[in-house]
Amino acid sequence: MFCLCPRAVPSAFRATAMRTPIPRLSQIPQPSTPSSMLSSRAFSSLLSTPRLQPTLGARLPTTTLSSPLSSLLSRAPQQSRTFSASASLGVRRVTFRPSRRVQKRRHGYLARKKDRNGRKILVRRTLKGRKELSW
Template identity: 35%
Template sequence: MSNIANFYRTLHQRIVSRSLSSSAHSTAMNTMFSSITRLARPVLTKSLAQSPRTFTTLVPLRPSLTPLNGAIRRTALPSSFTPSTAASADIVPSSAISAHPALGDMQIRCGPRNTMNGHTRLVQKRRHGFLCRKRSKTGRKILLRRKVKGRRHIAQ
């Protein structure tokens, strides 16, 4: 509840600091703010009392330019789960560059990547289509072989 109260307090301070030019305006803003908080408190207390929410963060598969903070990486883990020595021990071999303890919170350059990202028909035609085959010497040989064999579709 303290986080929500802090949020409303900072919101109130921002509104008041922006509207200091007119005291009547700031009084109106104060009353509006108090009415908003009065209306929001019962709703917020009900939603917080019903179920405590647990937040988890997933470590990205792709390398990132900014190092991950330790606070972000820490999650509420169930008691049955026991993590290994490093947070990314299952994806980084011991011989990797990033396996050094000093580089624990740094990016993983050689980690796994999402290989199925963006595979569309357009990408398939760009890589294996007729025009791509025509451009290279080996591609022209492939087209010739398929034409001689009598393929209905010369290129995919």
């Protein structure tokens, strides 16, 4: 690992680093593109350079181009469905009006007997003289 501190860098390296000019954006040669392709490309794709995915020997054909739109669609990454989109396709669960069975499961006598706090509730209601100890 090397350090970027100026005193740790040898003077010979600093001299060569200072002599190499940094190319400016205006000096970089721009590839010529037809005006028909510029009108069909999105603004964000004009700003960024296209990144090619590394493949195992397969190359993109550069000589034949059927249409700019098909090339953009083939280069676009495939998006998977987001959670909210997949959740909207399923059955909507009704949570604001549970059934009587769910109510008995949560607040019934057997649920009170299983839990320590539930047993305290049953004792309190028995001492108070409640006819119904739980749901």
